[in-house]
Amino acid sequence: MNAARPSATLLTALLLPLTFACSGGEDPDDGGPNFTSVGGTMDGTASATDEVGESGDMDMGTTTAGTDTMGTDTMGTDTTAGTTTDSSDTDTTTTAGTTGGDCMTPSDQAGSSCGQDSGVYGNVAIGEAIAGLPLGVIADVDNGIGNGAEDWYRFDFGVTPQDPRPGAGTATISFALNDGGDYRFELYRDCGAQAYGQGLAADFGTNAPPLEEWTFNDLDPGPNEQLEYMEMVLWPTSVWVRVFRVTNDGSCGQYQLEVTRSP
Template structure:
């Protein structure tokens, strides 16, 4: 009797950067899903600095009014008007070439770059990477170097009005997993392909059910195969478009057999809770050569239920607050 077996794996889309400490880049072993990159997020501090200089009022005497016991004019004892007060800088020993009130000998503190009004502590993060004249990651912003840039990877997007991203519509994808939710991709027979799925998520993944995610679901009935298991076709999901750094692009996804189960449970050889999000995922039976095999593939699993329905959770893992768009491709290839 032929024993059904399944080959489960995920194809990496590029090696993670050397020296990264990103938890999404964990590879597990040779059969793991491809890793992801969770970039660090810069926090722009905006200290309130500076002081105000106030002149005293100047008034012209009109003489005491009838019955007055005092002089309300503020005049000096000789009867002449008071003169405007004078002030000096609150920090006369401060060497401050850029006017941000920070520098050598300044009460507000030192300046890491006394030629830039935008920076006194943020010299390593205050940048204009897309060259559009708008800066990001600075201590403050001035008229000569405005900011913050709402998308420093896009020279056509600078202020907030340029970055009103068109996120995935609610009718197209759900932001939580539930039976009968939006995001239905249809019933796919062997040889079928889901039309390209385009979407955009602006924020970095903040955990399942917290809104920064697109959920889809699709059915692959076992009976709609051209043959019986172990020849029921191969399910594949991948990003046809995944913007950002090619070695660490913006988007990843997870696959679930039910909303209340861990990602990839029953869908990979050694993975369950904690499985890293993937860029590519496949499920297919071990149909050639049949087991037993003198040199069995370690990725083979026996008696794995056919995934008749799966839920796909797409998340952003890089370039927070960017408008970049993904294209997800889901298919059931013939075997």
């Protein structure tokens, strides 16, 4: 029996792939090996993944993993940390002693200049005193009349049939409270007059020292000199008191005046 011989057509079909494989490695212009991926078709035609190998480029270099937002995560450029401001850093809370706004006498309890009604406290009769005068605060050291660092008060020591001259009593103005000894005052018979003028004190005018206490006595000199005495010494029917700070600039120490008229 004779064995079957393969036909020429069959041999050609079997040898043809080998011929293509051998000839592919001999092309000097090829950019690289013609690798076929595992996903290639059985007939040698390249699939979509074969094109990756033929181009010589790796898609892994352009995958989202390479440009993942994790690389530019806002955690790396977070602007909240380091720019967050604590309210304690910009706290505007003020306390007495640190701000002029807290260091001032209430405007309805003393005048900021001579002549203001808020500083008028009325008449003090013989044997009386004015109680409950305000606690005053002036933060700045005296900067001159009319420049703001001052409080003004007016007190009257009226001469009436009940309180005649001579013997109209003793008028006294002093500090009931003077924190640190920081405050002094001056007296004026009227706005624009000289300090301690017209007999309010032995020294008067710009050279007169500021006071911590002032006393005016109406003594009876006797019947023979009574009229002359009354003409020479003008009774302080009304006085304006200017209070100011002389030391410890910027402090919030307080003061309080005391006014009496004894027999």
